[in-house]
Amino acid sequence: MNIQDLRYFHELVNLKSYTKTAEKFGVSQPTITAAVKRLENKLGTTFLIRDQSHKSIIITRVGMQFDEHVQSILNELRIAEEEIKQNESATIPFGLPPIIGRNYFPTLVPTLLDKGILHRLNVIENGSYDLYHLLLDGHINFSMLGLTKVNPEPGIRLKIIKHYPMNIIVSKKHPLAHKKAISFKEIANENFIGLSSDYIHTRALDRMLKQSKISINTIYRSPDVMVVKSLVAQNLGISYLTTLSITKHDDVVSIPLLDANQPEFILAAATRENHIMTAKEEELWDILTK
Structure with missing residues (x-):
């Protein structure tokens, strides 16, 4: 044929x-x-x-x-x-979401450098949703992903690395800043600064809004987590971010949520089941999944 x-x-x-x-x-x-x-x-x-x-x-x-x-x-x-x-081409197309690239991937860099893999990575930075589909369609072979649930489509191999809570973040000057924990309904009247739709945070937020039966006043959306944290630090609004994206240098307060059935930020490594790995790709997968 x-x-x-x-x-x-x-x-x-x-x-x-x-x-x-x-x-x-x-x-x-x-x-x-x-x-x-x-x-x-x-x-x-x-x-x-x-x-x-x-x-x-x-x-x-x-x-x-x-x-x-x-x-x-x-x-x-x-x-x-x-x-x-x-x-x-001897390069490895590799998907890396911005939050993971900034806050988790640097911990792997020394090992990747030592194994002679770092310079071979052709990094494609995008949101987890888009990277998942690039992986599924064969445009990349490996990706780190941020997920809120684990139900991979047939043909996708996932390895869960770590779970991170999703918290409300506020300015240190905000009235909620002294709270040890809050319920989602307490943010109903707050101005909200969100991430763009290709972030899993947006889908997690929609789920929490539906569960809590509230609406929020979104005054601005940005594709850049650093911009969101900066605006929150200026007390212009609050946001909803994974604790993975918060560092000690950020001028914000991260407040845990009391609500049941909260989404988590699930850090995972992914490849395709039918992808035959080269020796270097096998080393990369081992480093990603340890």
Whole structure:
């Protein structure tokens, strides 16, 4: 079975036009017709019905079902091609969320440097949600992730490293700063400074708002945790952050929450189950997961 025939077939199912499919690949219409016929003859079935009167095509039920498998085959092939390119370049595409990159990853740097791995990392910095999908699609092979729950999709291998609470942070001048702990409902009337939607904090916050049946007045959102902490330190509002992102140098107070069923910031390392690791990648995985 010819891989190029599968590519022609899948695009024909999408475009439903022999002319447009042929134009996309820069080949003749008979080339597309012959490819489909080869597949039908190989499997002894009919995938497409050509309506000559309306100059259109109808995809049979079997054709639609076959295309689902074709998509999986082409996707696996694309991932394999990506991995081969990555092996040839001797770099390791590696996802790193900003909070983890700033507050946890530096603890691994001495070991990575000693093992000759640090200079091989091609670091892609993004939110955990986006990195998870880059990993799933084969654009990166490894990533550190911040999660609020552990339910990986098939094909993803996760190793939980540590759990961190999610706390309310306020300025040292804020009336709540003296509190040892608070309930989520106590922040209902506060101005809130949040992170952008690609942070898991935003989804965790939405969950807590729904659970507590309150709404908040969000006055500003930023993709930068340092900006959020700076604005909170100026007493312009409060925020909701993992304790991993708070250091002793931040001019804020981190207050634990009393509510039940709170989300946690789960620090994890991730790779794909079907990724065959090089020797250096195996060393990297061992360092990430110890």
